[in-house]
Amino acid sequence: xxxxxxxxxxxxxxxxxxxxxxxxxxxxxxxxxxxxxxxxxxxxxxxxxxxxxxxxxxxxxxxxxxxxxxxxxxxxxxxxxxxxxxxxxxxxxxxxxxxxxxxxxxxxxxxxxxxxxxxxxxxxxxxxxxxxxxxxxxxxxxxxxxxxxxxxxxxxxxxxxxxxxxxxxxxxxxxxxxxxxxxxxxxxxxxxxxxxxxxxxxxxxxxxxxxxxxxxxxxxxxxxxxxxxxxxxxxxxxx
Numbered sequence: 001x002x003x004x005x006x007x008x009x010x011x012x013x014x015x016x017x018x019x020x021x022x023x024x025x026x027x028x029x030x031x032x033x034x035x036x037x038x039x040x041x042x043x044x045x046x047x048x049x050x051x052x053x054x055x056x057x058x059x060x061x062x063x064x065x066x067x068x069x070x071x072x073x074x075x076x077x078x079x080x081x082x083x084x085x086x087x088x089x090x091x092x093x094x095x096x097x098x099x100x101x102x103x104x105x106x107x108x109x110x111x112x113x114x115x116x117x118x119x120x121x122x123x124x125x126x127x128x129x130x131x132x133x134x135x136x137x138x139x140x141x142x143x144x145x146x147x148x149x150x151x152x153x154x155x156x157x158x159x160x161x162x163x164x165x166x167x168x169x170x171x172x173x174x175x176x177x178x179x180x181x182x183x184x185x186x187x188x189x190x191x192x193x194x195x196x197x198x199x200x201x202x203x204x205x206x207x208x209x210x211x212x213x214x215x216x217x218x219x220x221x222x223x224x225x226x227x228x229x230x231x232x233x234x235x236x237x238x239x
Contacts, residue, residue: 043211050215054098057222061229065091068232079232080180082130083187086123087232090225101218109210110150114157116217117202120195121164127188131181132171138163150207158203165199168192183231190227194220 065087072079097116104112129135141163144156169192177185198217205213 047211047215051098051102054101054218054222057226058095058098061091061094061222061225064226065229068229072232080184082127083180083184083228083231086127086187087225087228090221090228094222094225097218097221101214104210104214106207106210109214110153110207113202113210113214113217114153117157117161117195117198120191121161124168124188124191124195125164127184127191128168128171131175131177131185131188134174135171136167138167140164154202154205158199161195161199165192165196187228187231191224194224 069084069088072084100112125137129137141156141160144153146153172185172189172192175185198220201216202213
């Protein structure tokens, strides 16, 4: 009898403890979900704020370009045809780059980032060819399969671009220029240096860094377009 009573008491105690444990765990799980949701909301707000700032800068770029280009077209300022064409393309592309950032996700960022850097490298290479007549392009290595691990694709891509950048720098070291052409040469060298910075930063990036890496690339592009527009009137006014 006494044994049965003890067993009943133990069973009752266990029945009371289990719901209590569940109640103790429930707030913890809810707190975790709330923290995750709050973090996601903060990240979304940060991205929205960054997009708003970049769109404002793009609007300002378009206004300034219209003013500078009008001065060059009127003959009040001078700039090489190559520089004018480069700036025109940049102004047209920067708006698209910012818009693309707004639709970039963790799933599509790498393909877009890789494509953007390759396109930048191709543009820089075209400028190097124009300035350095003896330039010999570096042949790209075989592409890593799309299904390969992120680090494998990243490392192969970084190695490929670094080899191309070495070739750019070697070719530009032998170029001598003055006047408006010197401005063009300086701009090309600055683009090579900036691309190397982007590649070096990408070398240590992880897949979870997708927003920071992509935003930095687009922001830097906006910075460069702003600087390039100012170069349109680096030279003295015509007399």
